[in-house]
Amino acid sequence: MTAPLLVFDSGVGGLSVLAPIRALLPGVPVVYAADNAGFPYGTKTEAEIASRVPALLGRLVERYRPRLVVIACNTASTIALAPVRAALDLPVVGTVPAIKPAAEASRSRVIGVLGTAATVRQPYVDRLSAEFAADCRVIRYGSSVLVDLAEAKLRGIAPDPAAIARELAGLLDQPDGDKLDTVALACTHFPLLAEELAAASPRPLTFVDGGRGIARRVAYLLSNTAPVLSSTPAQDHRAAPPASSRAVFTRPSPDVDALRPALHSYGLDEIDFL
Structure with a gap:
């Protein structure tokens, strides 16, 4: 029970994945790792991400x-999940665009994929669309602005509603965007802006992400494959008191100090640097 989960992202977006994991498994110690020295991933090349x-x-x-790794980043997962799994001798859970639940929720059969530029151009998105949304029109838009706004929000800076609206318009103003009713948030930063996105929308939209599904997958793997839990019932673990957890960054920065209150709200009271 002392080995932590390792939750990894380029920045604070993975906190939107950590939250449902914490809700489902409050007794698990967590190391939340943010590669702020390499941030942002969404504007990098595939080769850079696959190497880094x-x-x-x-x-x-x-x-x-750790006993298990969660890559809480769509860009890193769609590009580097396979080589990470090949390199590490422990379970690795990735994060992929929530195209399947978006297609299931859509009534108009027009859905949006809102992610980083690096994510929305991946063949993986093509495959998910073909498999789970073959009868849907899938509209994509890549935004680095929303990533920066989410990071700033957790540092205590209120997002600019006009900037949110402009980025959402990049999706809705495309052909058939007027019929779009459901948006897959294909960047883990974007659920951190869920309220702002809903407020900026010119009409009601359904926003979906993969956070809860990832949490359920983590719980399943811990209960069924992690040797350290082999004699510990899952329900005992879920009822345990909150565990000591920490955040680790790849470089010191004034932004890290500004994030301390937000990190505390996610149960991350200690900070390390790699």
Whole structure:
């Protein structure tokens, strides 16, 4: 029970994944790792991400000895999940665009995929669309602005409603955007702006993300594959008191100090640097 979960992202977006994991498994110690030295991932090339992420996760696993890794980043998952799994001898859970639940929720059969530029152009998105949304018109839009706004929000800076509206218009103003009724938030930063996105929308939209599904997958793997839990019932673990957890960043920065109140709200009271 002492080995932590390692939740990894380029920045604070993965906190939107950590929250449902915490809700489902409050007794699990967590190391939340943010690669702020490499932030943002969404504007990097596939080669840069495929090289950086497995190497960095290897260092983090060596240092913190987690029982399971969650790549709480759509960009890193769609590009580097396979090499990470090949490199690490422990379970690795990825984050992929929530196209399947978006298609299931849509009545108009026009759905949006709102992510980073690096994510929305991936063939993986093509495959998910073909498999789970073949009867839907799938509209994509990549935004780095929303990533920055989410980061700033957790540092205590209120997002500019006009900037949110402009980014959402990048999706809705495309052909058939007037019929779009459901949006897959394909960047873990974007659920942090869920209220702002809803307020900026010119009409009611359904926003979906994969956070709860990831939490359920983590709980399943811990209950069924993690040796450290082999003699501990899952329900006992879920009822345990909140565990001591920490955040780790890849470089010191004034922004890290500004994030301390937000990190505390997610149960991350200690900060390390890799």
